[in-house]
Each structure stands twice: as C-alpha cells, then as structure tokens.
Amino acid sequence: MNVRLYVWQRGTAALMAVLVPIHIAIIFYATRQQLTAADILSRTHGSVVWASYYGLFVAAASIHAAIGVRNILTEWSPLADRVAGWCAAFFGGVLALLGFHAVIALVLT
Amino acid sequence: MSGPQQELSVSLWRGGQDGRYENYTVPRRESQTVLDVVTYVQRHLDPTLSYRFACRVGVCGSCAMTVNGKPRWTCRTHVAKVAGKGRLEIGPLENLPVIKDLATDMAEFFQKWQRAKGVFAPSQTRHDPIAQIRPNTPARMAADAAIECINCGVCYAGCDTVRWNFEYLGPAALTRAWTLVNDQRDAGNRERLQAVAANGGCHSCHSHQSCQELCPQTLNPTAAIAGLKRRAAAAYLKGEIKI
Amino acid sequence: MERRGSALWIAAMIHRISGLALAIFLPVHFFVLGLSFHGGAGLDSFLRWTDQPLVKLAEGGLVFLLTVHLLGGLRVLVIENMNWRDGQKQLATLAATAAAVVAFVFLVRVF
Numbered sequence: 001m002n003v004r005l006y007v008w009q010r011g012t013a014a015l016m017a018v019l020v021p022i023h024i025a026i027i028f029y030a031t032r033q034q035l036t037a038a039d040i041l042s043r044t045h046g047s048v049v050w051a052s053y054y055g056l057f058v059a060a061a062s063i064h065a066a067i068g069v070r071n072i073l074t075e076w077s078p079l080a081d082r083v084a085g086w087c088a089a090f091f092g093g094v095l096a097l098l099g100f101h102a103v104i105a106l107v108l109t
Numbered sequence: 110m111s112g113p114q115q116e117l118s119v120s121l122w123r124g125g126q127d128g129r130y131e132n133y134t135v136p137r138r139e140s141q142t143v144l145d146v147v148t149y150v151q152r153h154l155d156p157t158l159s160y161r162f163a164c165r166v167g168v169c170g171s172c173a174m175t176v177n178g179k180p181r182w183t184c185r186t187h188v189a190k191v192a193g194k195g196r197l198e199i200g201p202l203e204n205l206p207v208i209k210d211l212a213t214d215m216a217e218f219f220q221k222w223q224r225a226k227g228v229f230a231p232s233q234t235r236h237d238p239i240a241q242i243r244p245n246t247p248a249r250m251a252a253d254a255a256i257e258c259i260n261c262g263v264c265y266a267g268c269d270t271v272r273w274n275f276e277y278l279g280p281a282a283l284t285r286a287w288t289l290v291n292d293q294r295d296a297g298n299r300e301r302l303q304a305v306a307a308n309g310g311c312h313s314c315h316s317h318q319s320c321q322e323l324c325p326q327t328l329n330p331t332a333a334i335a336g337l338k339r340r341a342a343a344a345y346l347k348g349e350i351k352i
Numbered sequence: 353m354e355r356r357g358s359a360l361w362i363a364a365m366i367h368r369i370s371g372l373a374l375a376i377f378l379p380v381h382f383f384v385l386g387l388s389f390h391g392g393a394g395l396d397s398f399l400r401w402t403d404q405p406l407v408k409l410a411e412g413g414l415v416f417l418l419t420v421h422l423l424g425g426l427r428v429l430v431i432e433n434m435n436w437r438d439g440q441k442q443l444a445t446l447a448a449t450a451a452a453v454v455a456f457v458f459l460v461r462v463f
Contacts, residue, residue, distance in 0.1 A: 024418065024454070065371075069372075
C-alpha cells in the first residue's frame with residue numbers, strides 16, 4: 001500500500017459513504033413497496049439520474065474493492081506484490097465490466 | 110515473608126527460530142516481576158539461558174519479551190498480574206529473528222528507522238542563533254506527545270501489519286518520522302514524506318491500535334501514523350512527492 | 353496472541369472479512385442483475401426467486417455485511433482525519449450493534 005493507492009481507496013470510500021446509505025434506502029423502499037419489474041424498469045428507463053448514480057457507484061466500488069483485495073492478497077497470500085496487483089486489477093476490471101453492463105441494462109431496458 | 114513456599118511453573122523459549130519451550134519451576138516471591146523469574150532461572154537452574162536486560166526499573170526498554178502471548182517489559186510486569194493459574198509462558202519478542210532463547214536480533218527494527226528517515230536533518234549551523242521553539246504550538250505539542258520512544262520494540266512485536274507485510278516500516282519508526290515532520294528546525298521533510306509514502310510506509314497501517322494499547326511509554330503510534338497519512342497524502346496531491 | 357481479542361482488533365477483522373465477502377458477492381450481484389434487467393420477464397422471475405425465505409435471509413446477511421463494512425470504514429476515516437478520541441472500543445461495539453439492528457429491521461420488513 002502506498003500513498004497513491006491510499007488516496008484512491010479512501011477517496012472512493014468517502015464517496016461511497018454517501019452512496020451506500022442511499023442504496024440501502026432504495027432497497028428498503030423497493031422491497032417495502034414490493035415493486036415489480038415493470039415498476040422498477042419504468043422508473044429507471046432512459047434516466048440520466050439513475051445511470052449517473054449507479055454508474056458512479058459501480059466505478060467507485062470497482063476501484064475500492066480492487067485495492068482492498070490487493071491488500072488482502074499482499075498481506076495474507078504468498079503472492080508477490082506485482083502479481084497481487086495484477087490479480088486485483090483484473091478483478092476490478094471484471095467488476096467494472098459486469099457493473100456497467102448491469103447499469104446499461106437497467107436504463108435501456 | 111513466612112509460610113509455605115509457593116511455586117511457579119514457567120515455560121521459557123530455548124534455542125533459535127526452531128527452538129522449543131522448556132519448563133522450569135521457580136519459587137514464587139512477593140512483588141516478583143517476570144524479569145526476576147527469568148533471572149532466577151539463569152542464576153540457579155540453567156546458566157545457558159540467554160536474555161537481555163539493563164536498568165531493571167522500566168526506563169531502558171531492553172527487557173521486552175513475549176509474556177503469555179503479549180509483548181511487555183518484563184521488569185515492569187508483576188508475576189501476580191499475569192500468572193493467573195500459576196503458569197507463565199515467556200518467549201522472545203515476535204516479528205524479529207531469534208538469536209538465542211529470549212534475545213532477538215533488532216537490526217531490522219533500527220534499519221526501518223533509518224528507511225523512514227527518522228533522523229534529524231539540520232537546517233542551520235552552530236553559527237546561527239538558537240532556534241526559538243514555543244512548547245505550546247500545535248506542531249511542537251504533536252512532536253512532544255510522540256517523542257519519548259526508547260526503541261524497546263514492543264509495538265513492533267505487537268503489530269499485525271509488521272507480521273503480514275515485511276516491507277512495513279512499523280509503528281516506532283513512523284512515530285519518530287512524525288516527530289521530525291513536526292520539528293520546525295528540520296529540513297528533511299520532502300525526503301521523509303517521500304519515504305513514508307512509499308510501499309510499506311504509513312499508508313499500510315490498518316489502525317488495529319495494538320501499538321497504542323501496548324506501548325509502555327503510553328505513546329500513540331496510531332495517531333502519529335494517522336497524522337503522517339494526512340501529511341503524505343496532502344503532499345502527494347499537491348505534487349510535492351511522487352510515487 | 354492475547355491481544356487478538358481486543359475490541360478494536362475484532363472491529364478491524366470484521367471490516368476486512370466483510371469487505372472480502374462483499375467483494376465475492378458483488379460480481380455475482382452485477383452479473384445476475386445484468387441478466388435479469390434484459391426484459392421485464394427476466395427481472396420478474398428474478399424477483400420471484402428472491403421471495404424465497406432463504407434468499408431473504410441471505411439478503412439480510414448482505415445488508416449486515418454492507419452496513420458493518422461501512423461503519424468499520426467510517427471508524428478508519430475518523431481515526432485518520434479527525435482528532436484522536438478515546439472511547440473507541442465502545443464506539444466500535446456500538447457500530448457492530450447498529451449494523452445488526454439495520455439488518456434485523458430489513459429482515460422484518462421483507463418477511
């Protein structure tokens with residue numbers, strides 16, 4: 001862990017400290033209201049707001065999780081730092097890909 | 110003190126890194142410290158036992174060992190406080206190579222001190238007027254709160270991150286770096302922040318706070334390291350240091 | 353080692369383990385959502401699947417993991433960016449309890 005990774009990890013953490021409670025509130029609301037697929041998708045279709053919110057969330061989570069995983073790999077596994085870095089970056093990339101795919105599907109369906 | 114003599118069952122680490130615990134029985138005495146116990150074994154039971162001590166009164170930090178799983182100063186640890194069931198397990202400090210028995214090789218501990226640039230870099234000469242240092246400025250108070258480290262190694266032995274990350278500079282070295290960052294006379298802060306911002310520097314600390322809980326001088330390395338994190342991050346964001 | 357039982361050490365471990373668990377869960381979560389958002393029928397059948405009690409229980413577990421990880425992260429951010437405060441052990445215990453409460457409330461609402 002160095003200052004560059006630290007700044008990115010703490011920065012995305014601070015951002016998600018705001019985004020996560022909003023997400024939890026959304027889930028609480030959606031499950032309470034027992035929203036159906038049609039309900040959800042009609043609200044999110046073509047929405048710049050939803051795309052921005054969840055797009056930002058996916059980006060932040062991918063970066064944050066990747067750096068966290070890198071820490072665990074360097075400290076708890078026998079992998080060398082460079083290898084751990086590549087594994088973590090790959091993981092972050094996969095997360096971002098899957099996440100943006102889900103966001104696109106959410107607003108374009 | 111009269112009455113039947115009680116006994117203490119003691120396990121001491123013998124050998125090098127691949128040693129083993131050996132058992133001894135030691136008479137229990139009033140106000141006995143763990144260092145008294147180790148000394149008794151070496152003087153009366155086994156003269157080949159190796160261990161370190163110096164002042165015996167809690168000001169030098171030489172006698173630090175692992176006592177029932179926790180790194181402590183043995184001269185300041187009363188047996189009555191730690192040998193609950195009449196049993197004591199004493200080993201060398203962790204996270205350091207064992208030389209023999211209860212003595213560890215502290216070279217890396219001090220090398221990391223140097224790597225963290227925990228060394229004063231003068232900005233003036235003897236020909237300049239003496240620096241005026243006000244004791245109640247925030248910087249000086251921060252430095253004073255962290256300055257009384259006597260390099261005993263207890264925090265280093267107790268740190269999980271030291272154990273998991275061989276590059277990690279450790280709480281003592283970083284705390285010293287923090288005191289120098291706050292020293293208005295010091296001229297080496299760019300190099301110092303560069304050193305603590307690198308891999309294995311202050312940002313590797315996870316704030317478990319074992320160091321703060323264990324420090325016999327009641328220093329707070331977690332807080333010092335938090336200060337370093339802020340300073341190094343600010344310097345990085347301003348482009349003053351690079352990774 | 354004796355000090356491993358300290359409240360703050362446990363807090364740090366819970367923070368790490370919950371992060372790891374979330375890191376394992378997230379790709380699955382994104383993948384499943386990506387599939388089920390393609391057309392309302394897919395999402396509807398997914399939502400029906402999530403009606404099962406075991407799934408709801410798992411979701412409660414996730415809410416706990418997310419909340420406890422968030423609170424643990426706040427602990428770190430506070431230590432690193434604000435003045436030192438005592439009484440952290442109590443705060444850490446309180447945070448874990450709060451996370452459990454949030455998860456419990458979620459479970460009550462979905463069951």
